[in-house]
Amino acid sequence: MLLLDTSTLPARDRVEAFREVLTNGSTRNHRVIHEVPPEGLHGRMEGVQVGGLTVFTSQNTGFRLVRTPRHVRRESSPLVAVAVQPLGRGRFELEGEQQLVGPTDLMLNDLNRPHDFSWTGTAASKTVFFTHDQLGLPADTVRAATFRLRASPLHDLVHRHLTALFADADRLALDPGAPALAHATLELVRALLVSAADDRAVGRPVLADTLLTRVLAYAREHLADPDLDARRLAHVHHVSVRHLYQVCERAGVSLEQWIITQRLEGARAALASPANAHLTIAAVARRWGFTQPTHFSRRFREAFGTTPREWRQRRS
Known part of the structure; x- marks a missing residue:
């Protein structure tokens, strides 16, 4: 759903309209500072619900979002955002740590904490939002993972998954499989956070719970490989073939048939x-x-x- 297209507005109304969308949407309770180039501010924002998950896209001229402790106190139900930056480079700062976010990076932002995010020139960001209840992870785990996503072997897998989701969000939102897709997305992000945080106490049960989701996501990306089979999938995910089959059986999934069906489709x-x-x-x-x-x-x-x-x- 289109939330804002400044090309349809007079130049004098664009700053107010831009701020209105941001401060009343998923990024509410921020201070918005604009970089207005000679040709004027421009921006396009879209939002869609995919199986219960909010997906938000923005492409606009340079700006800065500042969330202060006062903003945090105003928030009744803070969210956790996971974003990709397909265009330009973002700058993210939280509690003295900084991250430059480019096209190959994932950015994790717990909106329950003061932070500062900005970019210069025209750039774009695509974000999916989760509640803390959905993630079901301790705040310390989310905190520890924030600047360590690249340390996880799951980073690139989740990046590719979210990139594909963002690329076709409008169509996927209407698909009967949208709730299952949302659940798979949530499980992959949960697994990424505990992996990045290296939280073994939380990680073992979470990684066990998300094993099948991770296996099928990996398999979907490697369908063209003739040697894709249960042995390889078990090896990549550090489990025995027997355990993998047990997990599949409990979920009612025939692994070989699932691979064949995906390939045929x-x-x-x-x-x-x-x-x-x-x-x-x-x-x-x-x-x-x-x-x-x-x-x-x-x-x-x-x-x-x-x-x-x-x-x-x-x-x-």
Whole structure:
């Protein structure tokens, strides 16, 4: 949902409109300081609910957000924000520590603490918000993780997951799977925070609780790898194959069938895309982890009631 587009407003009204959206939205109770370039302030803000999670996007000219102890005291239900910076470089400061945030970084901001965030020139930020109750983590764990996200081996996995979520948030918000996606996002962020904080007392149960979510997220990113199987997934996540199967069984997930289904769905979409018209069916199959064309064709027909060739011809 579009919250603000300053291009539709007279220049004299833009600062007030910008501040109104920020101070009445998810970043309320901040002091907003604008950098107004010669061409004038401009900004575009959007917000959407994806399965109960608030996703907020802003692209605008330089500004600074300051949250003081007084602002914190005014807040009735402070949130935890996890953000990516797809354009420009942000500067985040909290309790004397600083972080520069670029396109490959995740930023964690507990709004229950005074902080200072800014950027210069036109830049963009995309953020998902969680309540402390949703995260279910001690405040000290969140605090310890704030400037240590890159130390976690889960950082890049969660970064890719959130980047994909942000890129298609409007469509995903309408999908029947949105609540499950929101739950998976929450679980991945919880796992990242306890990993980054190196909080072993909290980490063991949280990492155990989020194992299947992390395994399926990893598998989804490596569907093109022919050697993706239970043994590799167990090794990457430091558990035994037997334990992994037990976790899957409790959740009602057949791991091998889940991988096959995801690969087939990806290949079906790829075959229907004009962008792949120059590729042979075998080449598309290989891109989705199928090394044997005959095996791919058989599984495709079993799943969709048609051959890959027939499907492609009908969609062309």
